[in-house]
Amino acid sequence: MAKIVGDIVIDVEKCKGCGVCVTGCPQDVLILGKEVNAKGYNFVVKQNNKCIGCANCAMICPDAVITVYRAKIEE
Protein backbone atom coordinates (compact mmCIF):
# COMPACT_ATOMS: atom_id res chain seq x y z
CA MET A 1 0.00 0.00 0.00
CA ALA A 2 1.21 3.46 -0.83
CA LYS A 3 2.17 5.61 2.08
CA ILE A 4 1.85 9.38 2.21
CA VAL A 5 4.72 11.22 3.84
CA GLY A 6 4.94 14.92 4.39
CA ASP A 7 7.50 17.53 5.19
CA ILE A 8 7.29 21.16 6.14
CA VAL A 9 9.37 24.24 5.47
CA ILE A 10 9.22 26.96 8.11
CA ASP A 11 9.84 30.59 7.16
CA VAL A 12 11.54 31.43 10.46
CA GLU A 13 11.74 35.17 9.85
CA LYS A 14 7.95 35.46 9.43
CA CYS A 15 7.13 33.28 12.47
CA LYS A 16 5.83 35.13 15.54
CA GLY A 17 6.03 32.11 17.86
CA CYS A 18 2.33 32.08 18.79
CA GLY A 19 2.34 28.27 18.99
CA VAL A 20 -1.15 27.59 17.63
CA CYS A 21 0.39 25.19 15.07
CA VAL A 22 1.90 23.19 17.96
CA THR A 23 -1.59 22.46 19.30
CA GLY A 24 -2.94 21.88 15.78
CA CYS A 25 -0.41 19.16 14.82
CA PRO A 26 -1.76 15.61 15.34
CA GLN A 27 1.75 14.06 15.18
CA ASP A 28 3.53 16.43 17.62
CA VAL A 29 6.03 17.38 14.94
CA LEU A 30 6.25 21.04 15.91
CA ILE A 31 7.64 22.68 19.01
CA LEU A 32 8.63 26.24 19.89
CA GLY A 33 12.42 26.46 19.75
CA LYS A 34 14.89 28.20 22.02
CA GLU A 35 16.47 30.33 19.30
CA VAL A 36 14.98 33.66 18.30
CA ASN A 37 14.59 35.26 14.89
CA ALA A 38 15.37 38.88 13.92
CA LYS A 39 12.09 40.08 15.46
CA GLY A 40 12.97 38.37 18.75
CA TYR A 41 10.33 35.67 18.62
CA ASN A 42 10.97 32.03 19.56
CA PHE A 43 10.13 30.53 16.19
CA VAL A 44 8.63 27.09 15.70
CA VAL A 45 10.90 24.15 14.79
CA LYS A 46 10.51 20.51 13.75
CA GLN A 47 11.28 17.98 16.47
CA ASN A 48 10.74 14.72 14.55
CA ASN A 49 10.02 13.33 11.08
CA LYS A 50 6.52 11.99 11.71
CA CYS A 51 4.82 14.53 9.43
CA ILE A 52 1.90 13.03 7.49
CA GLY A 53 1.32 16.10 5.33
CA CYS A 54 -2.15 16.87 6.73
CA ALA A 55 -1.45 20.63 6.43
CA ASN A 56 -3.28 21.43 9.67
CA CYS A 57 -0.36 23.64 10.73
CA ALA A 58 -0.42 25.58 7.47
CA MET A 59 -4.21 25.88 7.73
CA ILE A 60 -4.13 27.39 11.22
CA CYS A 61 -1.00 29.57 10.95
CA PRO A 62 -2.07 33.24 10.98
CA ASP A 63 1.05 34.38 9.13
CA ALA A 64 1.36 31.72 6.41
CA VAL A 65 4.75 30.68 7.76
CA ILE A 66 4.54 26.96 6.98
CA THR A 67 4.71 25.34 3.54
CA VAL A 68 3.70 21.67 3.41
CA TYR A 69 5.05 19.16 0.91
CA ARG A 70 3.50 15.74 0.40
CA ALA A 71 4.82 12.64 -1.40
CA LYS A 72 3.44 9.18 -2.08
CA ILE A 73 5.86 6.34 -1.40
CA GLU A 74 5.12 2.92 -2.96
CA GLU A 75 6.00 0.00 -0.68
Place this chain on the structure above:
Amino acid sequence: MHYCPGCGHGTTHRLVAEVIDEMGIQDKTIGIAPVGCAVLAYNYFDVDMQEAAHGRAPALATAVKRLMPEKFVFTYQGDGDLAAIGTAETVHAINRGEKFVIIFINNGIYGMTGGQMAPTTLEGMPTSTSPYGRELDLMGNPLKITELVANLPGAYFVTRQSVHTPANVRKAKKAIKQAFENQAKGHGTSFVEIVSNCNSGWKLTPIKANEWMEQNMFPFYPLGDIKVDGKLVK
Protein backbone atom coordinates in the same frame (compact mmCIF):
# COMPACT_ATOMS: atom_id res chain seq x y z
CA MET B 1 1.57 41.33 8.81
CA HIS B 2 1.44 43.69 11.74
CA TYR B 3 -1.01 41.66 13.84
CA CYS B 4 -0.12 40.24 17.25
CA PRO B 5 1.10 36.61 17.41
CA GLY B 6 -1.80 34.18 17.12
CA CYS B 7 -4.37 36.77 16.05
CA GLY B 8 -7.30 35.48 13.99
CA HIS B 9 -7.03 38.41 11.59
CA GLY B 10 -4.10 36.83 9.74
CA THR B 11 -5.93 33.56 9.19
CA THR B 12 -9.10 35.33 8.06
CA HIS B 13 -7.14 37.55 5.65
CA ARG B 14 -5.62 34.43 4.15
CA LEU B 15 -9.02 32.73 3.77
CA VAL B 16 -10.53 35.75 2.01
CA ALA B 17 -7.50 35.96 -0.29
CA GLU B 18 -7.65 32.22 -1.04
CA VAL B 19 -11.35 32.43 -1.92
CA ILE B 20 -10.72 35.43 -4.24
CA ASP B 21 -7.89 33.49 -5.89
CA GLU B 22 -9.87 30.25 -6.27
CA MET B 23 -12.82 32.07 -7.83
CA GLY B 24 -10.47 33.97 -10.18
CA ILE B 25 -12.00 37.34 -9.31
CA GLN B 26 -8.86 39.20 -8.23
CA ASP B 27 -9.20 41.90 -10.91
CA LYS B 28 -12.93 42.32 -10.20
CA THR B 29 -12.80 42.58 -6.39
CA ILE B 30 -12.99 45.79 -4.37
CA GLY B 31 -12.45 45.57 -0.61
CA ILE B 32 -13.42 48.10 2.03
CA ALA B 33 -11.06 48.38 5.01
CA PRO B 34 -12.41 49.43 8.41
CA VAL B 35 -10.97 51.39 11.30
CA GLY B 36 -9.47 49.11 13.92
CA CYS B 37 -6.70 46.54 13.88
CA ALA B 38 -7.59 45.66 10.27
CA VAL B 39 -7.21 49.27 9.13
CA LEU B 40 -4.11 48.27 7.17
CA ALA B 41 -5.88 45.39 5.39
CA TYR B 42 -5.22 47.14 2.07
CA ASN B 43 -1.52 46.45 2.52
CA TYR B 44 -2.14 42.71 2.49
CA PHE B 45 -4.67 42.23 -0.32
CA ASP B 46 -3.53 42.65 -3.93
CA VAL B 47 -6.96 43.96 -4.96
CA ASP B 48 -8.45 47.46 -5.12
CA MET B 49 -9.20 48.62 -1.60
CA GLN B 50 -10.81 51.70 -0.11
CA GLU B 51 -10.50 52.88 3.47
CA ALA B 52 -13.78 53.95 5.12
CA ALA B 53 -14.42 56.30 8.03
CA HIS B 54 -15.04 54.52 11.33
CA GLY B 55 -18.06 52.22 10.94
CA ARG B 56 -18.98 53.52 7.49
CA ALA B 57 -17.69 50.57 5.47
CA PRO B 58 -21.21 49.26 4.58
CA ALA B 59 -22.22 52.74 3.36
CA LEU B 60 -19.11 52.97 1.18
CA ALA B 61 -19.61 49.40 -0.05
CA THR B 62 -23.19 50.31 -1.02
CA ALA B 63 -21.90 53.13 -3.19
CA VAL B 64 -19.16 51.01 -4.79
CA LYS B 65 -21.50 48.12 -5.53
CA ARG B 66 -24.25 50.34 -6.95
CA LEU B 67 -21.84 52.21 -9.19
CA MET B 68 -20.07 49.06 -10.34
CA PRO B 69 -22.55 46.17 -9.99
CA GLU B 70 -20.29 43.76 -11.90
CA LYS B 71 -17.55 44.01 -9.25
CA PHE B 72 -17.24 41.82 -6.17
CA VAL B 73 -17.35 44.01 -3.06
CA PHE B 74 -16.54 42.98 0.47
CA THR B 75 -16.15 44.84 3.74
CA TYR B 76 -13.85 43.60 6.50
CA GLN B 77 -14.83 44.96 9.91
CA GLY B 78 -14.22 44.41 13.58
CA ASP B 79 -16.79 44.55 16.35
CA GLY B 80 -15.97 48.10 17.43
CA ASP B 81 -16.41 49.23 13.85
CA LEU B 82 -19.44 47.18 12.82
CA ALA B 83 -21.36 46.73 16.06
CA ALA B 84 -20.69 50.03 17.84
CA ILE B 85 -20.13 53.16 15.77
CA GLY B 86 -21.30 51.56 12.53
CA THR B 87 -24.51 49.89 13.76
CA ALA B 88 -26.76 52.23 11.75
CA GLU B 89 -24.84 51.68 8.51
CA THR B 90 -24.71 47.93 9.05
CA VAL B 91 -28.38 47.53 9.87
CA HIS B 92 -29.64 49.76 7.06
CA ALA B 93 -27.30 48.37 4.40
CA ILE B 94 -28.39 44.82 5.25
CA ASN B 95 -32.04 45.84 5.51
CA ARG B 96 -31.84 47.24 1.97
CA GLY B 97 -30.34 43.92 0.87
CA GLU B 98 -27.20 45.46 -0.61
CA LYS B 99 -25.41 42.80 -2.65
CA PHE B 100 -21.99 42.62 -0.99
CA VAL B 101 -20.17 40.48 1.55
CA ILE B 102 -19.52 41.58 5.14
CA ILE B 103 -16.71 39.82 7.01
CA PHE B 104 -17.15 40.60 10.71
CA ILE B 105 -14.39 39.78 13.21
CA ASN B 106 -15.80 39.59 16.74
CA ASN B 107 -13.30 39.46 19.60
CA GLY B 108 -15.46 41.20 22.20
CA ILE B 109 -13.04 44.06 22.73
CA TYR B 110 -11.54 47.17 21.12
CA GLY B 111 -8.21 45.57 20.30
CA MET B 112 -6.37 48.38 18.54
CA THR B 113 -6.92 51.14 21.09
CA GLY B 114 -5.88 49.13 24.14
CA GLY B 115 -8.60 46.65 25.03
CA GLN B 116 -11.54 48.85 26.00
CA MET B 117 -15.04 47.45 26.46
CA ALA B 118 -17.02 46.98 23.24
CA PRO B 119 -20.77 46.33 22.81
CA THR B 120 -19.91 42.66 22.22
CA THR B 121 -17.93 42.29 25.49
CA LEU B 122 -19.30 39.38 27.55
CA GLU B 123 -20.88 39.73 30.97
CA GLY B 124 -18.18 39.76 33.66
CA MET B 125 -15.35 40.06 31.13
CA PRO B 126 -12.57 42.34 32.41
CA THR B 127 -11.35 45.00 29.99
CA SER B 128 -9.30 48.14 30.50
CA THR B 129 -12.47 50.25 30.90
CA SER B 130 -14.32 47.60 32.94
CA PRO B 131 -11.49 46.29 35.15
CA TYR B 132 -13.88 44.47 37.50
CA GLY B 133 -15.76 42.83 34.63
CA ARG B 134 -18.75 44.05 32.64
CA GLU B 135 -21.69 44.74 34.94
CA LEU B 136 -25.01 44.48 33.13
CA ASP B 137 -26.82 47.02 35.37
CA LEU B 138 -24.26 49.69 34.69
CA MET B 139 -22.90 48.88 31.24
CA GLY B 140 -25.81 47.21 29.47
CA ASN B 141 -26.08 43.87 27.74
CA PRO B 142 -23.69 42.33 25.19
CA LEU B 143 -24.96 42.83 21.65
CA LYS B 144 -25.58 39.82 19.39
CA ILE B 145 -25.47 41.81 16.18
CA THR B 146 -25.37 38.67 14.00
CA GLU B 147 -28.71 37.39 15.33
CA LEU B 148 -30.07 40.90 14.98
CA VAL B 149 -29.16 41.30 11.32
CA ALA B 150 -30.27 37.74 10.50
CA ASN B 151 -33.85 38.85 11.16
CA LEU B 152 -33.66 41.58 8.52
CA PRO B 153 -35.34 40.70 5.20
CA GLY B 154 -32.34 41.84 3.12
CA ALA B 155 -29.92 39.36 4.70
CA TYR B 156 -29.48 36.32 2.46
CA PHE B 157 -26.73 34.37 4.23
CA VAL B 158 -25.73 34.85 7.86
CA THR B 159 -23.27 32.57 9.60
CA ARG B 160 -20.93 32.51 12.58
CA GLN B 161 -17.57 30.73 12.34
CA SER B 162 -14.21 30.72 14.06
CA VAL B 163 -10.58 30.19 13.00
CA HIS B 164 -8.94 28.71 16.10
CA THR B 165 -8.65 25.05 15.00
CA PRO B 166 -7.88 23.54 11.57
CA ALA B 167 -11.44 22.12 11.30
CA ASN B 168 -12.98 25.52 12.06
CA VAL B 169 -10.66 27.19 9.55
CA ARG B 170 -11.93 24.81 6.82
CA LYS B 171 -15.56 25.54 7.75
CA ALA B 172 -14.92 29.28 7.83
CA LYS B 173 -13.38 29.12 4.36
CA LYS B 174 -16.43 27.28 3.05
CA ALA B 175 -18.67 29.98 4.55
CA ILE B 176 -16.63 32.82 3.00
CA LYS B 177 -16.71 31.06 -0.37
CA GLN B 178 -20.48 30.64 -0.07
CA ALA B 179 -20.80 34.35 0.68
CA PHE B 180 -18.83 35.36 -2.44
CA GLU B 181 -20.81 32.88 -4.58
CA ASN B 182 -24.05 34.42 -3.32
CA GLN B 183 -22.76 37.76 -4.48
CA ALA B 184 -21.93 36.33 -7.91
CA LYS B 185 -25.55 35.16 -8.19
CA GLY B 186 -26.83 38.61 -7.17
CA HIS B 187 -28.48 37.61 -3.91
CA GLY B 188 -28.81 39.93 -0.87
CA THR B 189 -26.22 40.66 1.78
CA SER B 190 -23.99 37.84 3.01
CA PHE B 191 -22.74 38.27 6.56
CA VAL B 192 -19.92 36.10 7.92
CA GLU B 193 -19.02 36.56 11.58
CA ILE B 194 -15.68 35.14 12.70
CA VAL B 195 -15.44 34.77 16.48
CA SER B 196 -11.79 35.55 17.08
CA ASN B 197 -9.34 35.97 19.92
CA CYS B 198 -7.55 39.09 21.10
CA ASN B 199 -4.72 37.71 23.19
CA SER B 200 -3.15 41.15 23.76
CA GLY B 201 -6.44 42.69 24.87
CA TRP B 202 -7.44 39.66 26.91
CA LYS B 203 -3.94 39.51 28.47
CA LEU B 204 -3.50 35.81 27.68
CA THR B 205 -1.09 33.73 25.61
CA PRO B 206 -2.41 32.80 22.15
CA ILE B 207 -3.15 29.20 23.15
CA LYS B 208 -4.78 30.22 26.46
CA ALA B 209 -6.82 32.84 24.58
CA ASN B 210 -8.16 30.17 22.24
CA GLU B 211 -9.11 28.00 25.23
CA TRP B 212 -10.76 30.97 26.93
CA MET B 213 -12.66 31.68 23.74
CA GLU B 214 -13.96 28.09 23.57
CA GLN B 215 -15.08 28.17 27.19
CA ASN B 216 -16.59 31.67 27.34
CA MET B 217 -17.27 33.10 23.89
CA PHE B 218 -18.84 30.05 22.21
CA PRO B 219 -21.64 29.48 24.79
CA PHE B 220 -22.77 33.08 24.18
CA TYR B 221 -21.87 33.22 20.48
CA PRO B 222 -22.70 29.69 19.24
CA LEU B 223 -21.05 28.71 15.95
CA GLY B 224 -23.04 27.68 12.89
CA ASP B 225 -25.28 28.98 10.12
CA ILE B 226 -28.07 31.31 11.23
CA LYS B 227 -29.65 32.15 7.88
CA VAL B 228 -29.13 30.16 4.67
CA ASP B 229 -30.66 31.06 1.29
CA GLY B 230 -32.77 33.76 2.89
CA LYS B 231 -34.36 31.42 5.47
CA LEU B 232 -33.64 31.38 9.19
CA VAL B 233 -32.26 27.99 10.24
CA LYS B 234 -31.62 28.76 13.90
